[in-house]
Amino acid sequence: MxxxxxxxxxxxxxxxxxxxxxxxxxxxxxxxxxxxxxxxxxxxxxxxxxxxxxxxxxxxxxxxxxxxxxxxxxxxxxxxxxxxxxxxxxxxxxxxxxxxxxxxxxxxxxxxxxxxxxxxxxxxxxxxxxxxxxxxxxxxxxxxxxxxxxxxxxxxxxxxxxxxxxxxxxxxxxxxxxxxxxxxxxxxxxxxxxxxxxxxxxxxxxxxxxxxxxxxxxxxxxxxxxxxxxxxFRDDHPYDFGKKGSNHVFVKNNNRFVHTWMDEYSTFYYGTRPNARSILPGDLSVRRHFKEKLQCKGFDWYVKNVYPRQHMPERNSIAWGHAKRGEHCLTVFPLKNPQPGIYGKLGGGNCNQGINNPSFQDMDKQSLVLKKDTGLFQQPTKVLHDGKEVYENKCFGSIDEPPKDGSKIVLADCVDENDHQRWVYHSVNLKLDAYQDLCLDAFQMGNFRLKKCANKDSQQFLFEMLNI
CATH class of the missing domain: 3.90.550.10 (Spore Coat Polysaccharide Biosynthesis Protein SpsA; Chain A)
Incomplete structure (x- = not known):
């Protein structure tokens, strides 16, 4: 000892x-x-x-x-x-x-x-x-x-x-x-x-x-x-959370400070945990008293001044954030033969969070967004504007027009005639809106393609955040 x-x-x-x-x-x-x-x-x-x-x-x-x-x-x-x-x-x-x-x-x-x-x-x-x-x-x-x-x-x-x-x-x-x-x-x-x-x-x-x-x-x-x-660091902890269990305690605790401190940003939390709304936070009057007494700043100030590296969700989205197929995150890989206007092919890879990806922009390159109003499935991509590198949303879609069974999915410039780039998220499946018999399929982990929709694991994808 x-x-x-x-x-x-x-x-x-x-x-x-x-x-x-x-x-x-x-x-x-x-x-x-x-x-x-x-x-x-x-x-x-x-x-x-x-x-x-x-x-x-x-x-x-x-x-x-x-x-x-x-x-x-x-x-x-x-x-x-x-x-x-x-x-x-x-x-x-x-x-x-x-x-x-x-x-x-x-x-x-x-x-x-x-x-x-x-x-x-x-x-x-x-x-x-x-x-x-x-x-x-x-x-x-x-x-x-x-x-x-x-x-x-x-x-x-x-x-x-x-x-x-x-x-x-x-x-x-x-x-x-x-x-x-x-x-x-x-x-x-x-x-x-x-x-x-x-x-x-x-x-x-x-x-x-x-x-x-x-x-x-x-x-x-x-x-x-x-x-x-x-x-x-132990495999478990010694706490007994009672009859309602640990998840109820965690969610109630979170709901208390989300309601107290996060202001309009609370919708992002509930986007990740829709069921959390059903658990009441309890009386918050004492916590709000301290907030008023100390003249505390809002959460908008916190994210802009303390945590600006936090990747900001896009509102009016059906889905946002990391999308996962099993333990892998959707990731863009370079094409063997680069083509103008195409930035890579969609596949599954290790989720970026580690020493090999120390830049927060690189960590968040796996953040995706499915827009509610357009159905565009997008990812921020680094491009040059006036000699400066900036991030701009590009669109996922079929490399083939019209799409077909086996079409490779690529990240490309968004186009006006874009039936091959408009998606719907149904339950856990990603489908092309105009071709709803074709689903995104991860049967090849490094090379996702469109396949006939079927009830199988390789066509099930989960997003970090829904309906924000």
Whole structure:
């Protein structure tokens, strides 16, 4: 339990002499439920060993009904357990940690230094990986910031290639969202913001809600690359979501902050989860009180100023976003023999989200749109206008006119006489509107074609978002 771990910091982090005096104190808050005692002790020991004693005010443990120890008499969940701990913690700042982590060398100083510089800054470490089977400590990439999908699922966004090449690891990375388990925040700022939403249940969505609230209400968020904390990523979690199940809890939690913070952009969330409208968010008056009291900005400001890299759905669409056939995303591949006005052929490939596609434009090249008014099935394509590269929608259609069984599907310039480019989305099938016996078929994964419509998997496609 008391062991040495590798220093995984990059750049000049390990040569920086971080101050130990004059920094805010912190209360490290750890909530746990049915955690292995050895794992919990490893977390506590690493905090004690690697945190300067003048910064570490206390460790507050919250046993959420599973041992200063706070004991919940009934299961409250992570959200309300953290609120309870924050009410009794006495440090200048709160540092929330999961109960299955190990902190690394000089982990706390970059976080406290940044909060000292800006008391409304919320900061998070880079999250390294601890193997769940053998507890090997593995350094994580430093080239990521927190993001969120329109389904309100947290994700990691890669920096651009230029940002990677010019990155100063001693400087914080502006992050539109943070992962929920590990972060530091000033005590006064946390309470002024309204802590967590205590009407959210158990776990799920609280980090996205908190991220929106921080940014929209006058705060900022950064990931500090010189701060590293290892985390055990388990196959499942210990939470009991009750009779209604985890999906009901997740959707209710999401609906609460979607209704509070997202304004007219909420339609994009419901486009990804149409059935979520049936689950009521509950009373939002307290959350809206904080929004009014703090004179928080709208979500339009957030997407334009904090998260401009978020790919924006096109309204008046039957379908938008990534389209999937099984585990593969619809992707455009180059033609062996390029032709004027044709930009590639349609097929299925790995969904772009990774180090080999670090530009957000490249990540979103698999975003498609089926327009409601025209029936055009389109994708943004990079073209030259006045010597500058811009994105312009091009159209998917049959390479043959008229289309026939076996016709290849290509991305081409949209044309006026376009029966071969007008589509309908029926249930899970994509058909040409004027040739509804012909369906898009993925029987060859790298080379989609039109085939006679039949009840088979290769003709079933699911979109990220519907009817927006």
């Amino acid at each position: 008391d062991r040495e771990i590798p220093d995984t910091r990059l750049g000049t982090c390990n040569s920086v002499v971080w101050p130990r005096e004059g920094l805010p104190t912190t209360s490290v808050i750890i909530t746990f439920h049915n955690e292995l005692r050895s794992t919990l002790l490893r977390t506590i020991i690493s905090v004690i060993r690697r945190t300067p004693s003048n910064i570490l005010k206390e460790i507050v443990l919250v046993d959420d009904a599973s041992i200063k120890l706070i004991l919940n008499r009934k299961r409250e969940g992570l959200i309300r357990a953290r609120i309870r701990a924050a009410m009794i913690a006495t440090g200048d700042t709160f540092t929330f940690l999961d109960s299955h982590v190990e902190v690394n060398q000089d982990w706390i100083q970059p976080l406290m230094q940044r909060i000292k510089e800006n008391p409304r800054m919320v900061v998070a470490p880079i999250i390294d990986v601890i193997n769940k089977d053998n507890f090997q400590y593995i350094g994580a990439d430093a080239f990521l910031t927190g993001g969120v999908s329109w389904a309100m699922v947290f994700r990691w966004d890669w920096l651009s290639r230029h940002e990677m090449e010019t990155m100063d690891h001693t400087v914080g990375l502006k992050s539109p969202t943070i992962a929920g388990g590990l972060f530091s925040v000033g005590k006064a700022w946390f309470h002024e913001l309204g802590e967590y939403d205590d009407q959210m249940d158990i776990w799920g969505g609280e980090n996205i809600e908190f991220s929106f609230r921080v940014w929209q209400c006058g705060g900022e968020m950064e990931i500090m690359p010189c701060s590293r904390v290892g985390h055990v």
